[in-house]
Amino acid sequence: MKRVVLGFGLGLSLAAAGSLVLPQGVQHWREVAAAEDPAVLADLRLAGVLNAARIDAEIDAALAARDTELAESFVALAAERGLPVSAERRQKLQALKDGAIIQAVSDFGQGFLAGDRESGAAFAGALVGDVTGYGDLRDLAVEGRKWLGGEGADGAVLAIAAAGLAISAATWVSLGGSLPARNGLSAVKAASKAKILSPALTANLTRTAVDAIDRPALNASLTAASRLDLAAARVAAGGIVKPAAMARFAALGQDAGAVYTRTGSRGLRQVLAVAEDAGDIGKAAKLGAAKGTTTRAILKVLGRGALVLGALSLSAVGWMLALIGYAIALAMLAQRFGWWLGRRLWPRRRAVSPAM
Incomplete structure (x- = not known):
């Protein structure tokens, strides 16, 4: 009876530990597995940092900087993630886009003459000069x-x-x-x-x-x-x-x-x-091909973490080791339970002594 109670207690302890270890450990293992796929890596890392409040703050910052492309990228990322964007922010974005045409003509000329590439139009002018x-x-x-x-x-x-x-x-x-x-x-x-x-x-x-x-x-x-x-x-x-x-x-x-x-x-x-290095730019090209218009928003949220796994922190290594330890403990408990159950279902027959 004591063994049953002890086993039941161990099972409850492992279940409680699993609720802590499994989410973090599995997350870090999945990130390691996605080290060469920036699109998958970005999806995994976004799950822990992106919410409606972060989307609103990033859109407001992009609008304040008059960066319509980045604001549109966050709107697209919000739609992909099922997060809301207020009608007021969408109206501000549209108004900013409508007023950008006249400025674009001036930027083009500045880009051609001086090589300025701050805006998309200025970059186009500079590109004509370079080509x-x-x-x-x-x-x-x-x-x-x-x-x-x-x-x-x-x-x-x-x-x-x-x-x-x-x-x-x-x-x-x-x-x-x-x-x-x-x-x-x-x-x-x-x-x-x-x-x-x-x-x-x-x-x-x-x-x-x-x-x-x-x-x-x-x-x-x-x-x-x-x-x-x-x-x-x-x-x-x-x-x-x-x-x-x-x-x-x-x-x-x-x-x-x-x-x-x-x-x-x-x-x-x-x-x-x-x-x-050049390899990071190649990974960014892969990310852009996979994520399209949401790429800028992803880069803004994750930075270089959207492109490479980077060195694992001590915390991440700890969670991964904890996951390994948890798996070993779970396997040992399952083994002991199997032995106990086997003895209950198929008890050994007592050996019969030969007649004297």
Whole structure:
């Protein structure tokens, strides 16, 4: 009888412990399993942090910043999650969108002339400048002279401008086939000039640029540009970035272009502000392909946690170990219960002593 009571008590204790251990432990194990799938990882992590109050606060902040794309992204995420958005907030968003057309014309011109890419229209203007070669030649001349003179040039901007010129030429030859990569590199260059790349990504691109730049080709391109021989400058610029590095910059541009297509210029800036290397940008492209218009809202809520699992905290490791311990304890209890039940249902027959 004592064993029955003891077993019953252990069962109740395990049930109580399971209510604490199972939710946390299973959540962390699922996140580990989804480490290479940013869409699934984001869904798992959103479940614990997103609610109606957070949606309202984020929409209000986006409207105050006049970021209609981000506000729309949170509206879409709210619909996906079954969370309400008030009619008042929807009306404010629509009014802000209606008043943005005139400003867009001015932004386009500013983007073309100065390379400003703060808004979507300004980015479009800057992109026209880069695709025609004007923007990249301008940046190549400014940063290239600094580089050759040892004046502390922005190596990332220099390398991206040179790679952009080569990709622009390929874009014209392929009738736009390389445009996504061209778009992406243009945005990365703008973010580098604006100093909004994450410190880790800035350091990563700078290291790549140091190894990528061919000084004789850079000098030849700048000499041609000083003679206003733009055709020769472009040809020489095609050799500034060494072939191996050129492939990496092209892949970076392709992934960044995919993110831009899904999330716009501001969405790409969100990614570049948290990405630590080109691999993170590739994961952001996968997230954008899976999540569409909700991508910006997800990035705003989770940051880099939407892209990578990251190092597990001591708390997470503790919960996972607790889950393993719980599973072992449950298996041992089930084993003991099985033995006890077996002895009750199929008792051993007493051995019969042989007749004397």
